[in-house]
Amino acid sequence: METLLDTVLPVGKPNWLKVKLPIGQKYTELRGLVDKYKLNTICASGSCPNMGECWGEGTATFMILGNICTRSCGFCGVKTGRPETVDWDEPEKVARSIKIMNIKHAVITSVDRDDLKDMGSIIWFETVQAIRRMNPQTTLETLIPDFQGIETIMDRIVAANPEVVSHNVETVRRLTREVRIQAKYDRSLSVLKYLKDKGIQRTKSGIMLGLGETEEEVLQTMQDLRNQNVDIVTIGQYLQPSKKHLPVKEYITPEQFEKYEKIGKEMGFRHVESGPLVRSSYHAEKHIL
Numbered sequence: 001m002e003t004l005l006d007t008v009l010p011v012g013k014p015n016w017l018k019v020k021l022p023i024g025q026k027y028t029e030l031r032g033l034v035d036k037y038k039l040n041t042i043c044a045s046g047s048c049p050n051m052g053e054c055w056g057e058g059t060a061t062f063m064i065l066g067n068i069c070t071r072s073c074g075f076c077g078v079k080t081g082r083p084e085t086v087d088w089d090e091p092e093k094v095a096r097s098i099k100i101m102n103i104k105h106a107v108i109t110s111v112d113r114d115d116l117k118d119m120g121s122i123i124w125f126e127t128v129q130a131i132r133r134m135n136p137q138t139t140l141e142t143l144i145p146d147f148q149g150i151e152t153i154m155d156r157i158v159a160a161n162p163e164v165v166s167h168n169v170e171t172v173r174r175l176t177r178e179v180r181i182q183a184k185y186d187r188s189l190s191v192l193k194y195l196k197d198k199g200i201q202r203t204k205s206g207i208m209l210g211l212g213e214t215e216e217e218v219l220q221t222m223q224d225l226r227n228q229n230v231d232i233v234t235i236g237q238y239l240q241p242s243k244k245h246l247p248v249k250e251y252i253t254p255e256q257f258e259k260y261e262k263i264g265k266e267m268g269f270r271h272v273e274s275g276p277l278v279r280s281s282y283h284a285e286k287h288i289l
Contacts, residue, residue: 014251016276017237022052030055030101039097042109049277058104059285061143062094064127065120069111071182075170075208077241083115086123091130098135105285106131108162109143114182119147121156128160139163139288141204143280149187151194158198163288164232165195166204168280169225172217179211179246193228202270202287204232206280211238212249215256222264231270232287235260236278252276 022031034044042063043051054060065086072080087093098106108127113120124142131138141164147153157165169188170176176185188205196203205225209218218235225233235257240248257274264272273282 014253016254017239017251019049019277020052022055024052024056026056026058027052030060033101037097037100039101041097043281048279048281050279050282054281054284057285058102059107059281060098060101060103061107061109061281061284062097063109063111064090064094065110065113065123067111070114071112071180073170073180073183074246075179075211075238075241077245078111083111083113086116086120088123090123091127092134094127095130095134098131098138103135103138105139105141105288106135107141107143107166107281107284109280110145112145112182114148118156119145119150119153121147121153125156125160128162139285141166141281141284141287143168144191146183146187146191149190149194154191154194155198158195158200161200164202164204164284165200166206166232166280167191167195168206169221170206170208171211172207172213172221173224174217175211175213179208189224189228192225192230196229202231203229204234204287205230206234206236208236208238209252209257210248210250211246218260219263222260222267222269226267226269233264233269233272233274234278234280234282235264235272235274236282237276 042061066084068081068083069078110120140162142157142162143166144157167188171179173185192203192205207221237252238248261272261274271287
């Protein structure tokens with residue numbers, strides 16, 4: 001039986017995946033602040049291709065709960081292992097970073113912390129609270145793990161009540177076991193449904209393409225998300241972080257991404273971000289509208 005690791009990486013990236021170096025006064029100012037104060041944004045640490053555009057719009061993404069994950073997903077470049085101890089001062093540090101950078105819209109994400117009884121949810125709640133206190137005009141999106149689907153833990157995110165709560169299904173049902181080893185497709189759907197049922201105004205999810213999925217499977221995944229009343233979907237090209245990770249099986253054309261965007265809008269999504277360079281936080285500041 002062929003697995004994703006048996007496939008061969010296509011030779012050379014197509015022209016549409018080439019990005020210009022970030023420029024502009026706002027980007028330059030924020031880059032200087034990040035370097036000066038040693039601020040931890042996943043935009044910079046993850047070398048996001050959209051960093052210049054997002055920072056120009058006053059949007060940035062911060063990762064909490066350390067940089068070592070308890071899960072070992074085949075697509076993700078974050079280190080796997082025994083995480084560091086929880087930094088209980090982190091909520092204030094993140095809130096202060098947002099204030100220094102004068103961020104209008106912040107996206108908060110984290111590694112999975114299955115090693116913790118609360119799975120990091122207390123730090124999640126306190127981070128949102130600290131940002132609210134120190135930056136009352138800043139809007140928020142939380143890009144959360146699945147928290148193993150435990151409702152009492154997800155309730156802390158509901159109580160924090162950010163403008164947008166996002167949880168990515170990442171790939172189609174058939175490929176989930178190989179791409180997201182410790183995750184479950186239906187559990188992710190149930191997380192999104194629970195959040196919406198509990199009153200979260202905007203729910204969001206993301207899909208990576210190029211891992212061997214078919215068009216029919218992508219459309220079914222989009223429909224599965226709509227069936228959970230998900231408001232926003234992001235669709236982008238998977239790129240291999242290292243040779244140890246799952247290879248790219250196909251580079252999806254811009255025309256195909258445009259097709260998914262059109263169909264997604266017809267399905268009833270409030271926002272559809274679909275393109276080769278789209279990442280979870282792309283145009284995040286527009287998703288609160």
